[in-house]
Amino acid sequence: xxxxxxxxxxxxxxxxxxxxxxxxxxxxxxxxxxxxxxxxxxxxxxxxxxxxxxxxxxxxxxxxxxxxxxxxxxxxxxxxxxxxxxxxxxxxxxxxxxxxxxxxxxxxxxxxxxxxxxxxxxxxxxxxxxxxxxxxxxxxxxxxxxxxxxxxxxxxxxxxxxxxxxxxxxxxxxxxxxxxxxxxxxxxxxxxxxxxxxxxxxxxxxxxxxxxxxxxxxxxxxxxxxxxxxxxxxxxxxxxxxxxxxxxxxxxxxxxxxxxxxxxxxxxxxxxxxxxxxxxxxxxxxxxxxxxxxxxxxxxxxxxxxxxxxxxxxxxxxxxxxxxxxxxxxxxxxxxxxxxxxxxxxxxxxxxxxxxxxxxxxxxxxxxxxxxxxxxxxx
Ligand SMILES: Cc1ncc(COP(=O)(O)O)c(C=O)c1O
Numbered sequence: 001x002x003x004x005x006x007x008x009x010x011x012x013x014x015x016x017x018x019x020x021x022x023x024x025x026x027x028x029x030x031x032x033x034x035x036x037x038x039x040x041x042x043x044x045x046x047x048x049x050x051x052x053x054x055x056x057x058x059x060x061x062x063x064x065x066x067x068x069x070x071x072x073x074x075x076x077x078x079x080x081x082x083x084x085x086x087x088x089x090x091x092x093x094x095x096x097x098x099x100x101x102x103x104x105x106x107x108x109x110x111x112x113x114x115x116x117x118x119x120x121x122x123x124x125x126x127x128x129x130x131x132x133x134x135x136x137x138x139x140x141x142x143x144x145x146x147x148x149x150x151x152x153x154x155x156x157x158x159x160x161x162x163x164x165x166x167x168x169x170x171x172x173x174x175x176x177x178x179x180x181x182x183x184x185x186x187x188x189x190x191x192x193x194x195x196x197x198x199x200x201x202x203x204x205x206x207x208x209x210x211x212x213x214x215x216x217x218x219x220x221x222x223x224x225x226x227x228x229x230x231x232x233x234x235x236x237x238x239x240x241x242x243x244x245x246x247x248x249x250x251x252x253x254x255x256x257x258x259x260x261x262x263x264x265x266x267x268x269x270x271x272x273x274x275x276x277x278x279x280x281x282x283x284x285x286x287x288x289x290x291x292x293x294x295x296x297x298x299x300x301x302x303x304x305x306x307x308x309x310x311x312x313x314x315x316x317x318x319x320x321x322x323x324x325x326x327x328x329x330x331x332x333x334x335x336x337x338x339x340x341x342x343x344x345x346x347x348x349x350x351x352x353x354x355x356x357x358x359x360x361x362x363x364x365x366x367x368x369x370x371x372x373x374x375x376x377x378x379x
Pocket of ligand 1: 170204328
């Protein structure tokens with residue numbers, strides 16, 4: 001089936017008791033068993049839930065994986081992935097990644113003897129230099145948050161596999177509609193499902209999809225053992241969200257392509273970061289490994305003062321953290337999403353005080369453009 005058909009139907013059978021077309025919210029903590037050791041595959045709500053299973057099957061189909069596991073947040077999903085790494089082993093990580101991921105790695109997981117090497121993974125030679133026998137996981141974010149650097153997933157996966165390391169890609173920014181890392185030989189793909197997969201800014205969630213059965217089984221074990229599960233109601237919201245993923249992503253993309261072109265000609269804008277622009281260093285790679293450029297873009301205003309005037313002057317774009325919802329958001333990575341990254345590191349990636357990030361929504365393009373124009377006039 002095609003993507004949009006799978007998005008609506010995969011993992012979803014009419015409810016066996018009533019025929020309800022929409023998977024019900026199975027809001028239950030336990031299931032009555034017919035006898036000792038005799039049950040219908042459902043024993044306890046943390047371990048199995050039909051609403052959660054439906055959304056997991058749905059997202060596994062969209063990412064072309066063998067199985068998916070849904071967690072209570074994107075961070076819980078990332079924590080589950082890192083359980084593949086043992087004490088003393090090392091993870092090679094894209095350096096300019098989501099600040100919360102960096103915080104988890106540096107302030108929580110280093111306490112357990114796991115080591116992290118941060119590299120500019122858009123440069124293959126840098127990844128190559130960082131690899132070693134002690135590396136068991138390569139953690140990629142592509143495009144990166146917020147300066148949208150791209151990593152060649154196929155090339156890095158081939159390299160990592162020579163070292164018997166797994167590759168996981170945080171695919172939050174593109175969604176499976178525009179990028180499917182498992183088809184590029186990554187071993188796992190994860191999402192902050194809070195973002196495009198949900199699409200309506202009304203729930204927090206995370207998901208990991210595995211290419212191999214044994215990895216999916218390990219993740220299911222961890223999901224149950226740790227217990228950071230996606231609730232039945234949040235699973236239902238996510239399932240409702242993925243139904244319109246194809247439609248939404250197309251519109252996010254068209255709006256962002258047009259706004260990136262508008263901003264790159266704007267006299268108050270010094271630089272635009274968007275893989276859809278021909279001058280973006282990852283543009284050719286973007287055309288190969290993605291089928292669109294997505295709805296995220298950032299631009300440089302030159303100073304904190306200018307950025308602040310744009311951020312506070314926007315009316316249709318709301319000043320808020322997060323991304324991927326139908327409504328357009330504007331944010332300031334240096335003080336919001338990336339505040340946990342040391343200043344000298346974030347400056348190296350281009351996360352300056354003048355950098356503004358947009359999550360371009362699905363509103364009318366004319367309104368979005370007019371809003372940025374009036375906000376920039378104040379900068
Ligand atoms: C790229 C990326 N990965 C992971 C996360 C973490 O997800 P969550 O906020 O759902 O825990 C975020 C959150 O902003 C993100 O942008």
